[in-house]
Amino acid sequence: MSISSLIGPQIPLLRRYARALSGSQASGDAYVAALLETLIADPKLFDRDAEPREETYRLFSRIWNAMPLNGEGGAGPSSASLTDRRLEAITPRPRQAFLLTAVEGFDPERAARILDVEGDEFERLIDVAGREISAQVASKVAIIEDEPLIAMDLETLVESLGHEVVGLARTRVEAVALAQATRPGLVLADIRLADGSSGLDAVNEILESFGVPVIFITAYPETLLTGQRPEPAFLISKPFRVETVKAIVSQALFFNELARPAARRTA
Template sequence: MPSRSEQVDLSEVIGDELPYLRRYARALTGSQRTGDNYAAATLEAILQEPGIFERSLAPKTALFRAFHMIWSTAGAPTADTEDPANRLESRALDHMAGLTNNTREALLLSTIEGFDFDEIGRIMDVDGDEASSLVDIAITEMEKSMTGKVMIIEDEAIIAMDIHSIVSEMGHKITGIARTRDAAVELGAREKPDLILADIQLADNSSGIDAVNDILAQFGDIPTIFITAFPERLLTGDKPEPAFLIAKPYSEEQVRSAVSQAMFFSSTESLKAN
């Protein structure tokens, strides 16, 4: 059992990276609850056996490697499906059965978390070339899995058009672009989207979070990707949080990956304002 001083030291080293592990775990499982459970299990394992946190690696890499030890031991489940009424998560598991092993993890580690292929290899215990190949396979398989109608809620015209271009090139139909909460609700009422991609702060100082929740109140669960320049502020554990989150400035690969992930699962946890 590590000493008190060792526990404090580990907490300080890991603390800054924990929001990103939670983001990754949620995107990986498609469930806020399941993702957080695996992140918590990783921390407990590190506290019990500090040796699984390799100090020779960068803290984020070491933390994600420890997570993958827990993840692999558990058989890489995707979401908590103990509740038979949880149809959307069960559907996600059905989709997962058709994916090549380890490709989903490699894709998220690369495009969402920003690890290079050598770092992914260290995390997943494969070499860099295999990590690169897994990412390529994942992109192809994810983008073929599903297309649909996408609503964009974004007040910056250049960013909105860039996202429009990326998402439409993936084969999705764009239902429209809304710059304010009211415009988003009106757009959603005209044509129900299969996916919402929303900024947090909108043109009239309204909230993209509120806009999404208004739309969800009308239609029920719709997968949602939130965009923000400050992702760590939204991953505090104090309230329901998004499974899919893109940080600004974003890359095309991040948008493509997040859209494919969200459409793949056909569900996400909405971010609710208090």
């Protein structure tokens, strides 16, 4: 296949990514054009054996990161969009890691290859992005999980990002009571709970009272992935990876207008 046929389908998505990085569509498109010009000059730079979208983003990242200005804070112009302003406040390299996973949908391994970093370094970038995001949208988090060790791991993970865990619930009744008492800004929920009750039923009951983003963390993803709508926006399979949970927690809060700083909430 020709390089144009490999890259062509990636351009609309790459333009979205470039805009988010640069702060404007015009600036982002200039970098996309620079990528295309580079490949016209030297087509051998494109690895035809690699997955086309991953390879396109990898080459774009090399061009983007070769510019010293893009390693400095405040790369993009201020925007009227709340999301854009939040993005501009994230340190440049962690911003790339966050966007690649949260917006572009790459898993951590592929995103690390795109940025040409080792897995440990990519995990550090995600951690930095998560903490910088929490500084903007720190929230109360309720955890619905019947396994004590997993619940404690999730609590430690969430708190490491700067969020406040308002409580742990092991059953549907406990979960609904916790949510109604604390009004969390985010819910982490398992599906199968201690007394045989359903975390999905608990979440549905909570959502009848107020809107809140929910991340399902379950060993039974097939319970939710039925092919019917609506399906959950945020789903993590057990055993989970720490960097995956951190990325999705940040994503859920970052793009949710309901999330407010924990300090402004009342229990």
